[in-house]
Amino acid sequence: MAEKALDVVFKLAEHPERLTVKMLKGLAVTIGAAAASSPENPAKCDPTVYGRLLRSLGHAASKTVTYLETRALDTLKMKRSKSTANQSKSSKSSSRRSKASRTSTNTAKSSEMGDEEMGLTGADADDMDQIFLTRLCDTEVNTGGAFLAHFVPVIVQVCEDQAHCSCPYLQECAAEALGKFMMVNRTVCEQHLQLLFTLLERSKYPTVRAIVINLVGELGIRFPNSLEPWTEFQYARLRDPSVHVRMTSLVVISKLILNEMIKSKGRISLLATCIVDEELYVQRLAQIFFKKLAQKHQGFAIYNAFAEIVSHLAGEPRHETEEIPSSLSQGGDVQRGMEEAKFREVVTFISELLQKDRQNEALVEKLCIRFRYATTDRHYRDIAYCLSLIPYSERGIKKLAENFSLYSEKLVLDDVYNSFMKIITESRKFSKAEVKVMVDELEQRLTNVHKKGLGEGEEETGAAVTDAPAASGAAETDEPPTPRPTARQARPARRQKAEMDDSADSFVAHTPKKGAAKKRPRRVARKSKSESESESDGSPKVTTPVAKRGTRTRRC
Secondary structure: HHHHHHHHHHHHOOOOHHHHHOOOOOOHOOOHHHHHHOOOOOOOOOOOOOHHHHHHHHHHHHHHHHHHHHHHHHHHHHHHHHHHHHHHHHHHHHHHOOOOOOOHHHHHHHHHHHHHHHHHHHHHHHHHHHHHHHHHHHHHHHHHHHOHHHHHHHHHHHHHHOOOOOOOHHHHHHHHHHHHHHOOOHHHHHHHHHHHHHHHOOOOHHHHHHHHHOOOOOOOHHHHHHHHHHHHHHHHHHOOHHHHHHHHHHHHHHHHHHHHOOOOOOOHHHHHHHHHHHOOOHHHHHHHHHHHHHOOOHHHHHHHHHHHHHHHHHHOOOOOOOOOOOHHHHHHHOOOEEEEEHHHHHHHHHOOOOOOHHHHHHHHHHHHHHHHHHOHHHHHHHHHHHHHHOOOHHHHHHHHHHHHHHHHHHHOEEEEHHHHHHHHHHHHHOOHHHHHHHHHHHHHHHHHHHHHHHHHHHHHHHHHHHHHHHHHHHHHOOOOOOOOOOOOHHHHHHHHHHHHHHHHHHHHHHHOOOOOOOOOOOOOOOOOHHHHHHHHOOOOOOOOOOOOOOOOOOOO
């Protein structure tokens, strides 16, 4: 009844703020002298009656802000329009009494300049009015010496002291009043944001958490910069155990994302998990959100969302305390993992919203690159399954063929190979003759690599089986068994033997012959007569020093 009475007062009264103060004072007197005289101890009064007072206070603060932003602003605009009308009348009368020497052209120019000046002053006046009202909300509503400012400590104490004020209804009213008081001005909002999100995180009552998440959404629209650091706590409520809280969180967050009030990058995968929620109504809300998201920004929003969902949810589920390998967190992505059946249901629904070929081509390349950072078979299967869901064009097949080296090693797995063969089958149905040739070549490459991988696996298993009896026979004898060279080991020995034979033959065949031409030395020193005679006699060679030019020889 108190809230309805306040609605009537703010709708019909000329000065609603005065009547509101009288009504709230009378309501405070009715709940007892304890709450009126000592608001620091709210546990002394009836929690139900006290909750009504807190709810009325929050509603009064909200209606005051609405009144200032609508009726008060309209009143200021009406007064300004009347003043401008009076100024225009006075200007017309003055123009009539002007001298006849002014020409018509000058009169037209002066009238145009007058209109422009009036337009500029009108825009400036609107800005000044808005600044004036914002200043009123910051200083005259619930701060300083205002009447509502006296109840802020009371509301804060009820929210903090949940041990003594454990009544669910009282907690709901206190949380609602705190959120509405925070919507009045930025100062009060920033002072009590931590308390509000503490209630959202730790309150044991689902109704309180649902009320707070609604208030957080309204605060995000009014003060987006102040709420931006707390966005992570809003997304965390999508995993709340209460169905009512999850549903409320999904509605609020969807509204903020679609209106571009908060960023969804890095957190859109949490909204995707709601597609497979236990509650059917939550599933439908999530599906509606992604359908609306696919219509924004020419489909680029859903394209980015699909790539992020695959990078976050592919692979085995991980606990929050479990360390994530660096290979799975490339580019700031954090892989959380999900059950395989639920993951396939999520990506199947979102892939149906992908419509443009260019986006699909870029998505094919992105998913192929994800093979490089994957480490488990489950991760390989998930990426290959996502590739099989994308509709392919001629360029898409080319992209798949160009990135063949990124996923060729994973084709040994049957599930990965079957996913790629599904792509081949679907592409062959709707492709032209030229594209079919490209598809056939890709199919042949896929089949060859898959068969080759299976053949190497069978050879390894066969070698392991033949080595087992040889090891048992060697154990019975005392002498150690001589290792039998394999085919690969025997090849180098044969090549070595052939090389040795060739080298021996070449050594015999290439012996130096008599009279063979020798290489000419670079410099040939002239020999003296004595040296040549000594060489012919076989006596040891004696070198003679070369005499310097321009020096005299010493006589004996």
